[in-house]
Amino acid sequence: MEKSAKTEDAALVKMLIHRDPESVGVLYDRYASSLYGVIRRIIFNDVIAEEILAESFVKAIENMNHYNPSRLSFFTWLLIICRNLSLERMRKDNSLSHSYGQAIDQILQTGDSMTGLHYQRLPVQMIDLEKKIEVEYKVIIDLLFLRGLSQHDTARKLNIPLGTVRTRSHAAIHKFKAVFSENKIEE
Amino acid sequence: MNISEYLSSGIVELYAMNALSSEEKTEFERLLVLYPEIEVELSRTEKFLENYAHIHALNPGPGLRPKIINSVGFESKESKDSVVKKQFKNNYPQLLTYKYMIAASLAALVVSTFASWFFYMRWDESEANYSKLLSEKNELLQNFNLVKSAYDETVSGLVIMRDENANVHTLKPADTTLHYQARVYCNEQTKRTYIDVLLIPEPADGKQYQLWAQSNGKIIDAGVFSARTPGIQRMKDVPGAESWFVTIEPQGGSFNPTSEQKFLVSKPNR
Numbered sequence: 001m002e003k004s005a006k007t008e009d010a011a012l013v014k015m016l017i018h019r020d021p022e023s024v025g026v027l028y029d030r031y032a033s034s035l036y037g038v039i040r041r042i043i044f045n046d047v048i049a050e051e052i053l054a055e056s057f058v059k060a061i062e063n064m065n066h067y068n069p070s071r072l073s074f075f076t077w078l079l080i081i082c083r084n085l086s087l088e089r090m091r092k093d094n095s096l097s098h099s100y101g102q103a104i105d106q107i108l109q110t111g112d113s114m115t116g117l118h119y120q121r122l123p124v125q126m127i128d129l130e131k132k133i134e135v136e137y138k139v140i141i142d143l144l145f146l147r148g149l150s151q152h153d154t155a156r157k158l159n160i161p162l163g164t165v166r167t168r169s170h171a172a173i174h175k176f177k178a179v180f181s182e183n184k185i186e187e
Numbered sequence: 188m189n190i191s192e193y194l195s196s197g198i199v200e201l202y203a204m205n206a207l208s209s210e211e212k213t214e215f216e217r218l219l220v221l222y223p224e225i226e227v228e229l230s231r232t233e234k235f236l237e238n239y240a241h242i243h244a245l246n247p248g249p250g251l252r253p254k255i256i257n258s259v260g261f262e263s264k265e266s267k268d269s270v271v272k273k274q275f276k277n278n279y280p281q282l283l284t285y286k287y288m289i290a291a292s293l294a295a296l297v298v299s300t301f302a303s304w305f306f307y308m309r310w311d312e313s314e315a316n317y318s319k320l321l322s323e324k325n326e327l328l329q330n331f332n333l334v335k336s337a338y339d340e341t342v343s344g345l346v347i348m349r350d351e352n353a354n355v356h357t358l359k360p361a362d363t364t365l366h367y368q369a370r371v372y373c374n375e376q377t378k379r380t381y382i383d384v385l386l387i388p389e390p391a392d393g394k395q396y397q398l399w400a401q402s403n404g405k406i407i408d409a410g411v412f413s414a415r416t417p418g419i420q421r422m423k424d425v426p427g428a429e430s431w432f433v434t435i436e437p438q439g440g441s442f443n444p445t446s447e448q449k450f451l452v453s454k455p456n457r
Binding site for chain 2: 017019020021023024025028032033034035036037038040041046049050053054057058061065071072073075076079080083113117141144145146148150151154163165166167168169170172173176177180
């Protein structure tokens with residue numbers, strides 16, 4: 001399963017580099033909603049979030065020659081571009097910064113990754129999962145991964161040392177992986 | 188380096204979430220090349236994070252898909268050619284009402300203009316493709332060279348480590364809670380001495396690590412070395428020693444150890 005995802009990504013990257021007109025549609029169908037989920041958790045505005053997704057696609061495609069498959073996966077590379085553009089845009093706008101800050105404060109209390117979103121399409125699997133994982137684990141992965149909070153800011157917000165941010169991330173992902181495979185979430 | 192400790196420290200997870208500083212990233216990528224276990228753990232972690240992101244996916248509005256495809260603007264070849272053809276059809280129909288000779292020659296002019304425009308477009312496109320291929324090839328070549336020199340370095344490192352006639356000395360800090368480590372290889376016959384830095388922090392600005400050998404009460408200078416070099420570093424020739432130690436010296440090294448404090452020491456051999 002892992003191998004076929006990697007080869008599909010490699011084929012898609014090739015198509016994009018060759019400016020194949022079909023490739024953008026394929027990229028969109030495969031990854032747009034996962035990337036939008038991340039953008040929308042930083043930019044609490046539908047219109048701007050969609051603009052950022054479009055900008056991210058253009059930027060990623062322009063920089064396709066700089067993607068190095070020996071380091072991070074294609075999706076991770078795309079996610080980093082989206083997250084960085086979102087954070088940049090959020091910081092320039094007072095109301096976006098405000099809603100981002102509020103969401104962070106709320107997450108610190110509840111670990112709920114749907115904070116600030118009105119969408120009710122939470123998949124059933126997720127509702128079950130949410131119950132099985134400790135709040136502190138949900139919080140740390142949400143902050144570092146979805147919201148793009150730096151390791152130092154995370155340490156400060158959680159009032160823990162940097163080493164603990166790291167060991168807790170390791171424990172959190174370990175726990176998530178276990179719960180995922182129990183519930184057969186991995187493909 | 189204790190690989191299982193490194194893997195459970197959370198650094199892999201932080202790298203996959205892109206939460207490390209650029210120095211920390213560079214250090215991680217250096218170790219990634221040296222230890223395949225890190226690559227395995229990184230793949231697993233990335234796969235999990237990808238699934239995590241997919242679970243948190245949200246759909247943007249339906250109009251966004253065509254909008255983005257348009258913004259990127261990859262055109263198909265057919266659409267380019269037909270636009271050109273249409274333009275010419277619209278601009279020149281009135282030429283055909285003139286006298287036959289003039290009409291015929293003008294028609295020929297149109298056809299040849301169109302033909303040269305058409306071939307120009309093709310040439311332009313293939314030029315663009317060619318330069319893209321060229322830059323792609325250059326990038327591949329660069330990547331290959333990087334990989335090749337990393338490989339060459341690894342092979343020469345192996346040769347040194349496998350030398351049966353070399354004595355291996357493990358150097359550690361006196362304080363056993365610190366996990367710093369280096370290994371010294373010294374062949375007493377050829378006097379060739381090497382150091383392999385396993386885990387050592389960057390020294391302060393203007394300072395450098397220096398290796399010393401101790402033999403029959405004499406202290407011998409084995410030279411300075413870097414904490415950053417990924418491979419094995421050649422030191423000065425030493426005719427053999429009972430013990431070794433590392434101190435922190437000013438950049439460029441000193442003739443004699445300037446501090447009492449030994450940063451790393453070896454266990455005595457005999």
